Amino acid sequence: xxxxxxxILSSLAAGVPPTVFAAVGGIALTxxxxxxxxxxxLSRHRAVRAVSRVYVEFFRGTSEVVQxxxxxxxxxxxxxYQIVPLAAGIVVLGLNHGAYxxxxxxxxxxxxxxxQYDACTAxxxxxxxxxxxxxxxxxxxxxxxxxxxxxxxxxxSTALLSLVVVDEIVRxxxxxxxxxxxxxxxxxxxxxxxxxxxxxxxxTSGMRLLERRAAxxxxxPPTAARSGFATGVAM
Amino acid sequence: xxxxxxxxxxxxxxxxxxxxxxxxxxxxxxxxxxAFALGLVLAIVLRARVPVLHRVVRAFVEFWRxxxxxxxxxxxxxxxxxxxxTLGSLAAGVIALGLHYACYxxxxxxxxxxxxxxxxxxxxxALSLPRSRVWFGVxxxxxxxxxxxxxxxxxxxxxxxxxxxxxxxxxxxxxVARQLSADSFRPVEPLTLAGLLFLLVSLxxxxxxxxxxxxxxxx
Amino acid sequence: xxxxPMVVLDGVHKRYGDTAVLSGLDLRVERGEHVTLIGPSGSGxxxxxxxxxxxxxxxxxxxxxxxxxxxxMRRRGAVVPADEKHAxxxxxxxxxxxxxxxxxxxxxxxxxxxxxxxxxxxxSEAEATRRAAELLELVGLxxxxxxxxxxxxxxxxxxxxxxxxxxxxxxxxxxxxxxxALDPELVAGVLRLLRLIGESSDITILCVTxxxxxxxxxxxxxxxxxxxxIVEDGPPERLxxxxxVPRTKEFLAAVLEGR
Numbered sequence: 001x002x003x004x005x006x007x008i009l010s011s012l013a014a015g016v017p018p019t020v021f022a023a024v025g026g027i028a029l030t031x032x033x034x035x036x037x038x039x040x041x042l043s044r045h046r047a048v049r050a051v052s053r054v055y056v057e058f059f060r061g062t063s064e065v066v067q068x069x070x071x072x073x074x075x076x077x078x079x080x081y082q083i084v085p086l087a088a089g090i091v092v093l094g095l096n097h098g099a100y101x102x103x104x105x106x107x108x109x110x111x112x113x114x115x116q117y118d119a120c121t122a123x124x125x126x127x128x129x130x131x132x133x134x135x136x137x138x139x140x141x142x143x144x145x146x147x148x149x150x151x152x153x154x155x156x157s158t159a160l161l162s163l164v165v166v167d168e169i170v171r172x173x174x175x176x177x178x179x180x181x182x183x184x185x186x187x188x189x190x191x192x193x194x195x196x197x198x199x200x201x202x203x204t205s206g207m208r209l210l211e212r213r214a215a216x217x218x219x220x221p222p223t224a225a226r227s228g229f230a231t232g233v234a235m
Numbered sequence: 236x237x238x239x240x241x242x243x244x245x246x247x248x249x250x251x252x253x254x255x256x257x258x259x260x261x262x263x264x265x266x267x268x269x270a271f272a273l274g275l276v277l278a279i280v281l282r283a284r285v286p287v288l289h290r291v292v293r294a295f296v297e298f299w300r301x302x303x304x305x306x307x308x309x310x311x312x313x314x315x316x317x318x319x320x321t322l323g324s325l326a327a328g329v330i331a332l333g334l335h336y337a338c339y340x341x342x343x344x345x346x347x348x349x350x351x352x353x354x355x356x357x358x359x360x361a362l363s364l365p366r367s368r369v370w371f372g373v374x375x376x377x378x379x380x381x382x383x384x385x386x387x388x389x390x391x392x393x394x395x396x397x398x399x400x401x402x403x404x405x406x407x408x409x410x411v412a413r414q415l416s417a418d419s420f421r422p423v424e425p426l427t428l429a430g431l432l433f434l435l436v437s438l439x440x441x442x443x444x445x446x447x448x449x450x451x452x453x454x
Numbered sequence: 455x456x457x458x459p460m461v462v463l464d465g466v467h468k469r470y471g472d473t474a475v476l477s478g479l480d481l482r483v484e485r486g487e488h489v490t491l492i493g494p495s496g497s498g499x500x501x502x503x504x505x506x507x508x509x510x511x512x513x514x515x516x517x518x519x520x521x522x523x524x525x526x527m528r529r530r531g532a533v534v535p536a537d538e539k540h541a542x543x544x545x546x547x548x549x550x551x552x553x554x555x556x557x558x559x560x561x562x563x564x565x566x567x568x569x570x571x572x573x574x575x576x577x578s579e580a581e582a583t584r585r586a587a588e589l590l591e592l593v594g595l596x597x598x599x600x601x602x603x604x605x606x607x608x609x610x611x612x613x614x615x616x617x618x619x620x621x622x623x624x625x626x627x628x629x630x631x632x633x634x635a636l637d638p639e640l641v642a643g644v645l646r647l648l649r650l651i652g653e654s655s656d657i658t659i660l661c662v663t664x665x666x667x668x669x670x671x672x673x674x675x676x677x678x679x680x681x682x683x684i685v686e687d688g689p690p691e692r693l694x695x696x697x698x699v700p701r702t703k704e705f706l707a708a709v710l711e712g713r
Contacts (some may be wrong), residue, residue: 031343060450062440063410064431065398070430073413073422078239086564118509119347119556123570123622133569137560148621159303160399182317189310200301210619217603 004180005187012191015172021088022158022168027151029094034147037098038105052102057097064157068156073163085091089161098155101147108143109135141214148207152200154187159196169195245424248415252425256432262328262407269333270393271386275342279370280349281341300338305399309330312403328400331385336393340386347382348374367430384451387444391437408432458521460485460626460658461506466515468501475501476682477516486656490669490690493679494705499662503628505661507550508541520547520625546574549624553631555611557603562614563590563614564599567621573662575622582621593647609640613647620651627651629661633668641665666709670694676704 040052059067071092076082081093112135120130162171173188180188245262280292299307310413312327351374359369368448398409412429461483468476475498483489491499502561505508505517509522513684517524526533527540536544567586571577577585582608593613595606603611612632619627629648632643654658654671668691669676678681678686678693679702686699697703 006301008396028284028710056433057438061407061437062430063398065367065401066426066433069409069413069422070426073416074426077421113270114556115552115556118507118550118552118556119558121509121545122507122548122550122552122556122619122628124542124574126542126573131571133573134558135561138558143562151304156303156416159305162305163399163402170303170309173306173309177313184312185317189306192306193298196302196306197298219604220559234243 003154004184005053008176008180008184008191008200011172011176012169012188012195015167015169016195016199018086018160018161018166019168019195022093022161022166023151023155023203025090026093026097026154027157029090030097030150030154033094033098034101034105038109039091041102041106042109056099056102059096060103064092064096065160065163067096068160068164073080085164085166089158089166093154093157096157097150098152100150101234104143104146104150105139110145112138126146127132138218141218141220143209144211144214148204148211151203151207155199155203156196157200168180239420239423241424245428246422248300248412248425251411251415251430251433252408252428253309255406255408255429256436258325258405259394259397259407259409260403262325262332262397262400262405265325265329266332266336266393266397267386267390268337269329270340270389273333275375277337277341278344278348281345297358298336298337304331304335304396305402307335308400308403312414316377324400324403327403328405331394331400331403332393336389343382343385343389344378346385347378348418350381351377374416380452384444386450387440387447391440391444394437394440395433451453457485457498459483460487460520461660461664462516462518463505464516464518466502466517467479467504467513468498468505468510470579474682476505479683481677481684483658483660486658486671488652488659488674489661490673490676491660491662491679492664492669492705493665493685494677497647497679498682499679500630503630503660503662504628507548508545509627511535519544525543548628549619549622549626550628550630551612551615551619551632553634555603555608555613555615555635557615557618559602559604562600562602563595566603566614566618570618571621579683583709585621586617590614592650594643607640608636609643611634611641612644616644616651617646622655626658629659629663631662631664631667633663637640645672660708664709666694666706678705680705 037052037055041056043049043052068089070090071083072085075088116134116138117130120134123185125134158168159170161168163176165171169192173192176188177185265308277292277296281289281296283289308328308331311331312322312324315322315327355373355377356369358374364372397407400407401410403415408429409426412425415425459482461481463479463481466476466479466481467474473686475496477612479502480513481502494501501510505512506519506524506618512525516526517581522544523536524541524544525536527536528534543657550574558569559570564583564586567589568577568579568582571582571585572579592600592629592656593616595610595613595617596633598606598614599611603614612635616632632648633644636644645665648661648668649672649690651657661672673690678697679700682700684692686702687698688698696707703704
């Protein structure tokens with residue numbers, strides 16, 4: 001049953017770079033969109049808030065698979081130009097998770113106590129300095145744990161790119177399945193699952209490091225110690 | 236080809252899409268029932284600290300929620316027949332959804348159970364209530380109502396994840412949209428309508444959950 | 455020519471929802487004067503400080519600080535409500551210390567002290583750091599310069615907050631129940647510091663407090679508030695010892711009994 005293990009391992013391992021590339025690209029885009037849309041949700045201008053709200057509700061309200069298919073199949077029909085699948089995937093991962101991230105950013109900024117704003121007023125700090133020097137540094141500490149969970153979700157979502165023929169881990173597996181014997185499907189999928197678990201542990205440990213540093217910067221102990229090894233669930 | 240958007244064609248494909256949406260909703264509801272029930276079992280096992288079992292369950296929950304639902308669906312749909320369990324697309328899809336989301340709902344229940352004051356456990360113990368009465372008569376009736384909004388949010392998430400079950404042949408709304416666009420070479424209307432149908436269901440559902448949250452928060 | 459008062463409130467109205475907190479309040483505070491505001495909670499004392507600091511806006515009336523109008527400004531000959539920029543320019547001469555300290559947890563003690571001087575007054579970092587060192591010496595916390603505020607005791611945090619307000623060289627200092635959140639054994643140190651500042655500077659100070667003993671030897675003048683207006687106004691040695699208004703008598707009796 002394990003005769004083909006080396007083949008399975010090497011085939012699936014070849015899918016890791018595209019998966020990682022999609023995840024890293026998606027995470028980068030998520031961070032940028034979360035920041036922009038999240039701050040826009042807090043804008044004084046009604047129109048700015050409205051635009052951001054529409055973006056957030058639209059991407060949170062529809063299915064990621066639909067968004068992916070739309071960019072992959074509909075957009076080319078409209079603009080007559082086919083986007084590289086991996087690029088289309090990164091765009092969808094970023095747009096989708098950025099909408100969730102925007103709410104995290106909004107919530108974290110709003111969680112900074114009113115008293116901190118009062119102190120800024122008492123020191124005559126400008127609204128810009130207040131946001132950049134006082135509010136955001138405190139909000140970041142608040143938002144990091146939620147972003148850890150969001151990034152794990154994004155990592156899992158990269159598997160959907162197999163549906164638009166990106167050669168990532170799952171699609172490599174799908175190409176193997178018909179060629180190998182009956183008993184080896186389980187091996188293939190188990191290796192896939194373990195690869196994702198490994199990547200998730202990497203994401204989580206990296207984020208934990210950031211969380212600890214950020215918490216220390218505002219003189220707080222790190223957010224409640226969590227025992228979960230990958231997603232940080234306390235149980 | 237006509238313009239960008241062909242209303243006639245859109246109207247023509249709508250009934251088929253709506254039938255697909257019914258399957259999506261059905262899979263969501265069945266998946267939710269499974270996730271609610273299984274999540275509760277997992278939560279109780281974890282809370283009761285059954286010696287070896289709770290460690291195994293804990294590791295499984297962590298593992299299962301860190302890995303993609305798509306791969307898990309493949310395992311259930313393609314690997315189980317090798318050991319003699321053959322499931323249809325809907326059954327396999329529902330089990331995949333239910334199992335995946337049970338790992339999240341167990342966490343929700345845990346938080347709800349922890350929010351029940353310790354005094355309630357002590358009072359139940361002081362009355363020598365049997366174990367099952369403590370859970371089903373005292374603790375859960377207090378814990379479950381306050382976690383309903385969180386569970387509701389997971390139902391909405393699940394609804395939006397059903398389309399990935401097209402990979403195991405479930406004929407839900409996005410599958411229908413893909414078939415229609417392949418037949419007609421017109422992807423714009425079916426896929427855009429599929430997206431709008433999701434909004435049409437999930438936006439009111441989110442508003443409902445937000446209302447539940449407010450009520451739970453006020454109560 | 456008579457010197458203009460430092461703080462002037464004319465017919466100030468302020469309401470929260472349906473409750474009027476201040477209704478037509480007039481108040482004058484002279485340059486360098488130390489005024490203590492006492493009275494039951496909800497009587498409007500803290501609201502005056504918050505209006506002066508620009509944390510709240512007046513519903514009606516005007517406030518002048520140092521001869522400049524805080525609440526209104528002139529635009530094309532007409533008097534209009536002050537915009538953010540105008541208010542910020544006037545507020546620059548006012549400092550405030552809060553009940554809950556409100557230090558910035560994301561900065562060190564030094565960071566808290568130099569933030570506004572550098573960014574608002576445009577002071578060089580070296581200059582601001584030198585000033586901060588002097589102020590930390592004054593408040594006795596030189597050894598905490600690079601510490602995070604959350605690692606300090608409440609009393610230490612409040613002394614840092616006082617230093618932070620002084621770093622802006624305010625002409626008016628507002629003290630809002632600065633000892634109310636402190637453990638009893640930490641109160642004395644903060645009050646000693648405030649007395650020192652009061653004696654060694656010409657800053658105009660408005661202070662809301664429940665520490666009657668402190669009010670007596672710190673203030674030039676005590677204002678007794680009740681129901682949004684000043685019911686008695688006089689020097690502490692008279693007002694606190696032989697109050698003329700029954701409401702003041704009751705209040706002082708209640709406060710003194712509570713200890």
